[in-house]
Amino acid sequence: MKIITIFALLLAFSYAEGECQVFKCHSIEQQDGIQLCAQQTEGEQNEPDFFGVERCSPDQFCQAQKWESPEDVLPDTSLSCGDTSTRNFPPSLESMNGQALDGDHCEQDSHCFKTEDNAATCEAGVCRASTKPGDLCSGNSRNCPKGYFCNIDNICAESLLKGAICTRHRECARNHACIKVKGEQDFVCTEYGTLSNGVLFTEHSEDSFKNPKSLLKNTLISIPDAVGEMQGPFVCKSLAMMRVDGYHQCRSNQRNVDQTYMVDSLDQSCKVQIFARDGAENYDKPIIIETTPRCGFNKNTSAVCPLQPGDNYAMDLFYDSFMSIGRMDCHRLSNSIPFENGRNCKEVWNVRDSQLVFKLLRFYQITLFHHMWANTAANEKCVAQTITYNLWNGMEDGLLD
Ligand SMILES: *[C@@H]1O[C@H](CO)[C@@H](O)[C@H](O)[C@H]1NC(C)=O
Numbered sequence: 001m002k003i004i005t006i007f008a009l010l011l012a013f014s015y016a017e018g019e020c021q022v023f024k025c026h027s028i029e030q031q032d033g034i035q036l037c038a039q040q041t042e043g044e045q046n047e048p049d050f051f052g053v054e055r056c057s058p059d060q061f062c063q064a065q066k067w068e069s070p071e072d073v074l075p076d077t078s079l080s081c082g083d084t085s086t087r088n089f090p091p092s093l094e095s096m097n098g099q100a101l102d103g104d105h106c107e108q109d110s111h112c113f114k115t116e117d118n119a120a121t122c123e124a125g126v127c128r129a130s131t132k133p134g135d136l137c138s139g140n141s142r143n144c145p146k147g148y149f150c151n152i153d154n155i156c157a158e159s160l161l162k163g164a165i166c167t168r169h170r171e172c173a174r175n176h177a178c179i180k181v182k183g184e185q186d187f188v189c190t191e192y193g194t195l196s197n198g199v200l201f202t203e204h205s206e207d208s209f210k211n212p213k214s215l216l217k218n219t220l221i222s223i224p225d226a227v228g229e230m231q232g233p234f235v236c237k238s239l240a241m242m243r244v245d246g247y248h249q250c251r252s253n254q255r256n257v258d259q260t261y262m263v264d265s266l267d268q269s270c271k272v273q274i275f276a277r278d279g280a281e282n283y284d285k286p287i288i289i290e291t292t293p294r295c296g297f298n299k300n301t302s303a304v305c306p307l308q309p310g311d312n313y314a315m316d317l318f319y320d321s322f323m324s325i326g327r328m329d330c331h332r333l334s335n336s337i338p339f340e341n342g343r344n345c346k347e348v349w350n351v352r353d354s355q356l357v358f359k360l361l362r363f364y365q366i367t368l369f370h371h372m373w374a375n376t377a378a379n380e381k382c383v384a385q386t387i388t389y390n391l392w393n394g395m396e397d398g399l400l401d
Pocket of ligand 1: 260262264299300301302378
């Protein structure tokens with residue numbers, strides 16, 4: 001009997017070891033003076049202790065700075081409410097000085113991009129280039145009005161639309177790249193997000209990325225320089241591609257095999273499919289690798305697998321935001337939120353506090369920083385309103401419902 005008890009205890013202990021702490025909505029016994037938003041709470045009999053979480057009063061914020069991840073949470077600690085908020089959204093105007101292009105948001109003339117060719121001014125909150133179609137632009141499309149680019153003769157010419165024959169990405173309208181699909185005659189302006197997995201294509205040699213930037217280690221997706229003249233050929237539906245036999249090939253981005261992203265304990269591994277085999281014919285044959293889960297501020301003891309850019313949740317976020325923003329009426333080279341396609345653009349600025357823009361920010365936040373994903377993956381609403389409020393940027397209402 002004794003042996004069995006010890007054995008059972010050991011088993012319980014080792015099991016609890018790999019389990020994550022629980023953070024769930026629960027009313028907190030408040031002491032006088034300070035209002036608490038999270039406190040270790042005794043579980044009912046047989047239940048382990050957990051962290052009880054309660055929202056602060058409406059004008060107060062949970063002071064959760066020292067709890068960046070569950071590993072930072074010491075036993076018997078609590079969080080209190082205070083006046084300060086760590087919300088970091090929408091982005092600030094700081095980076096705008098001299099960068100805002102025709103059609104971008106501005107608050108004074110100095111925000112607008114100006115050169116000898118272009119005496120841009122800020123009018124009613126929008127930068128207006130002084131150049132007109134056909135004006136000189138000295139090789140820089142930033143000098144031209146939105147919808148125009150600086151052509152080989154150094155004059156502002158109208159951007160080419162979908163299907164038009166082209167030679168360089170910059171000639172094509174926003175949200176399009178100049179590519180030639182294998183087997184086709186010509187380079188044509190091709191809309192982002194339209195080519196299926198397996199399709200092979202080339203871009204003009206001067207357009208191709210010398211050093212593709214990886215959004216995530218081992219990922220296939222690449223992002224262009226945020227302010228570079230060059231825009232990524234995000235022409236694949238998967239938004240990801242790989243170099244094969246001298247071509248780019250559209251390939252699925254890496255994704256978790258299990259799209260619930262959850263495992264029962266930290267001791268388990270997560271399986272990820274990577275579509276990076278050599279040979280064009282192998283485009284849809286995955287390699288399986290394993291990743292390590294981590295704890296989040298979850299409502300149960302499960303651990304969270306790192307989100308991969310090809311996962312359904314990430315792709316949905318990216319499509320909802322990136323594609324809609326790409327279709328807005330902005331300068332092709334308008335800066336990003338924070339990576340590509342129009343952070344400064346007036347149309348985007350006008351909806352900066354909306355789910356649309358938030359979704360793009362969240363996509364980058366959770367695919368770039370695994371702990372942010374784990375921290376927010378299975379939050380109860382009260383947790384999103386307190387401990388992880390800054391990661392949700394106060395937008396948890398719409399997203400959790
Ligand atoms: C914990 O919650 C997640 C998300 O709701 C769920 O997928 C998972 O199965 C739950 N785990 C346990 C042990 O109940």
